[in-house]
Amino acid sequence: MSESMPEIRRAIATAMKKNGQSDSARQQFTTLFVNYVEGNFENKDLKKMILSIEVPSGKEE
Amino acid sequence: MQLSLLNLKFHNIRDFSDLEIPLSKSKNKQPHHITLLQMPNGTGKTTSLILMSAAICGREFNEDEVRSFRPTQFEAAEGFFEALMLIDDEQVTVKIDFDYSNNTCMYSTSKPGRSGGGLSPGHNIPYRARMLLTQKFTHLFVFDGELSVRLLNKKETEAEAAISSLHFLDRMGEITLKIDELIEEERAKAESKAYTDKGLKILRGNASSVRDILKGLEDDLKRTNEHKEEAEKAFKTKKAEYEGIVARSKEDRSSYNDLKDKITKKKQQIIDNARTLMVALRRPALFSRQFHDELSSLANQMTKLKLPKTISYEFFQELAQSSQCICGEKIDDKKRATIIANAEKYLSEDKIQVMNSLKYSVRSMGDFRPLDDVAEKIVSLHSDLNVFEQELTLMELRVDKDSRERAEKLQTEMGDLKHQIDEDGQFIKFMTEEDTTFQKDHTLTFKDNIPLCKRQISDLQKRIAEAADTLEFELKAKTLKMVIDSTISLALDEIKTKVVLKSNKRIEELLGNDEVRIHKIDQCIMIDKKEGVSQGQSLAVAYAFLATLFEDSSHKVPFVVDSPAGSLDLEVRREVSNLIPQLFPQLVVFILSSERDGFVDGLAQQYDDIQYYTIFKDPGARGKTVLDDNVDFFMNFHSETEAS
Secondary structure, eight states, rough: TTOOOHHHHHHHHHHHHHTTHHHHHOOOOHHHHHHHHHHHOOOHHHHHHTTTTOOOOOOOO | OEEEEEEEEEEEEEEEEEEEEESSSSSSOOOEEEEEEETTTTHHHHHHHHHHHHHHHEEEEHHHHHHHOOOOOOOSSEEEEEEEETTTTTTEEEEEEEETTTTTEEEEEEOOTGGGEEEESSSSOOOHHHHHOOOOHHHHHHSHHHHHHHHHHHHHHHHHHHHHHHHHHHHHHHHHHHHHHHHHHHHHHHSSSSSSSHHHHHHHHEEEEEHHHHHHHHHHHHHHHHHHHHHHHHHHHHHHHHHHHHOSSSHHHHHHHHHHHHHHHHHHHHHHHHHHHHHHHTSSGGOOOOHHHHHHHHHHOOOOOOOHHHHHHHHHHHHSSSOOOTTTTTHHHHHHHHHHHHHHEEEEEETTHHHHHHHHHTTTOOOOOOOOHHHHHHHHHHHHHHHHHHHHHHHTSOOOOOHHHHHHHHHHHHHHHHHHHHHHHHHHHHHHHOHHHHHHHTTTTTTTTTTHHHHEEEHHHHHHHHHHHEEEEEEHHHHHHHHHHHHHHHHHHHHHHHHHHHHHHHHHHHHHOOOEEEEEESSSSEEEOSOOOOOHHHHHHHHHHHHHHHHSSSOBOOOEEEESSTTHHHHHHHHHHHHHHHOSSEEEEOGGGHHHHHHHHHHHOOOOEEEEEEEOOOOOOOOOOOEOOOHHHHOOOOOHHOOO
C-alpha cells in the first residue's frame, strides 16, 4: 500500500477512533497491513496487534 | 506492481502448429505501447485471450478445456503456450504444457534471476504479483467484452470486487480470516470449553460451589476436632476419677500403677515367646524327636543322586568311547560295555532335579532341639499374669459398693467416650488425609476430603484463568475485526464515490450528451437511465470505469482487449481509441478488419509506437498460420482474403 492510498489510511484512522483505539494502535495496524500486502507478514505480528487492542467498555465480561 | 507482456509462443494449440508473437521492441525488454492483432473470426482470438489470462493468474483447466485446445487440422499429442512477461523489472516466463492424451496440463515458471532461464514446476510468479493477480483481477485487464455485461449486471459483483482488488481491500478482508485462525489456536491452547461468557460463568459457578463445600468441610473438621478434644478431656477426667476410686491412698495408687505396668510387661513377654513358638511350629522336626528321626531315616535312604537323562547321557557315551578314564585308568572293551550297561542306573527323567532338591533340604534340616523350655516359659508367664490380674481385681474389689457402682458407670462412660474419640479420629483422617492411595482406597472425593477439595478449586481456578484469557483475546480479536470491517466499509464508500464521479466525467467525454450515467456502485455498476443501455453504451461505461480504476491505481498492467470497437459508433470508437492508450502502458488489441474504421485510424493519429500484426491461416498449407507485420497488409486485409 503506497502513500497514494489515502482512502485506506483515513478509513483506518476513523475506524480505530470510532472503536475507541489509540493512535499507536492505528499506526501499528497500518504498518501491519502494509507488511501484509508486501508479503512480510507473520502470525505473531497479528497476535501482538490483537493484544494491544483495547476492548471498549461494556464489552468486557 | 508493474506487469508487461513481452512475447507469446503457441505450439500445437488449436490451429497454431507454431506461432510466435513478439510484443516488445527487439531485445530492449520494453513492450510496444500498442499491439494490434488483426485476426479473422475462428482463428483463435478467444483461445489466445484465455491462455494469456491463464499465464498471468495461473488458473486451472478442466479436461474439456484442455481438449478444446487440441488441434483439429492436424495430429498432436501435446502442445504448449508460453508467455514471457516483465514483472517489476524481472523477466518471468510462464509455460503451460498440454497433454492431449490425458487431457491434462502443467504449469512451469522460470525463476526470476536464475541464469539460463530454467523452468521449475508450478505457477510461481513473484509473491506480490501472485497475491494481486487473481483470476477475477486479471479479467479486469484481459478484457473479453463479456466483462462489460457483468459489470452492469445486478446479479454480479465484479465492479465492487474490482475496486476491492485494486485498492487492497480484499487483502484487508483476508486479515479477518487470519484473526479467526488465531482465535481457534488460542481456544485449542486453553483446553477449556469455556470459550464464551456462558461457559466462563458456568466454571465460576462450579468454583463457587466447590468453595462452599470446602467451607462446609472445614467447619465440620473444626467441630469434630472440638468434639474429639472434649471427649478426650472427659475421658481423661473420668479415668482419673476411676483410678481415684480404685486406689484412694497415694500408696494404693503407686501399687495400682505398678500392677498395671507388670501386667503390660507380662502380656508382651507372652506375645514374644508365643511368636518364637509359632516360628518353630513351621519346622516340626526341630521340636518333635519322633518326626526328626523319621525324616533323618528318609534322607539316608535317598543318598544316590541321579542325573537328568536328556543332558547327561552323552557323558557316559563319550566316557565309554575314551581310551582312558579321567582318573587315568585304561578303558578296554569290557569296561566300555559295563559303563554303557550301568549308565542307566545313574540316569533318570528330568524330574530327578526336583527330587535332588528335596533330598538336599531334608538332609540340611538341622539337629533336633527340644522347645519344651519355651512352652514352659509361656505357661509360667501366664501364671504370673493371672496373679497380677487377681491382685488388681482384689484392689478394685476393696472399694465399697457405691464406689464400685460408680467405677462401673465410669468404665461404661469411658468405653463410650473411647468409641466417640475413635470415630472422630477416623472422620478427621478421612477429611484431612493427603495420601492418594488412602484417598483412592476409601473412594474419597472433593466432597469429603479437604486436600482433594482444595485441588479441585485450584484446577477450576486455572481453567477460569485460561478461559478468561481466551475470552479476553477473543474480545480483542473481535474488536479488531470490527475495526477492519469498518475500515473496509469506509474506504470502499469513499473510493466508490470518487470512481463514480470520475467515471461519469469520462462517460460524458465518450458519449457526449448521452443520458447514460453511473448512479452508484453497489456490487455492480448501477446506471441512471430509464431506458435500456445499448451494447455500445455498456462498453463505453465499462471502459470509463476501468480507466478510472487503473488511473488511480499504483499497479501498471497491460490492457488486453478483444473487439474493442465492434459495437461502438464511429465517434465513440475515436474517443475510446484516444482514451485507452493513455491509461495503460501496454495495449494489446485483438481486432477484426471491420473494426479498423474509426478505431485504428484514431489510434494511428494519436500514437506512434504501434505494432501491426495480421494473423491468418495459410491457404496453401494446412495447419499453418501466418503472422504478417506489414502495416499496409494490415490496413488492406479483409477476412475475405483468407477465405479466398
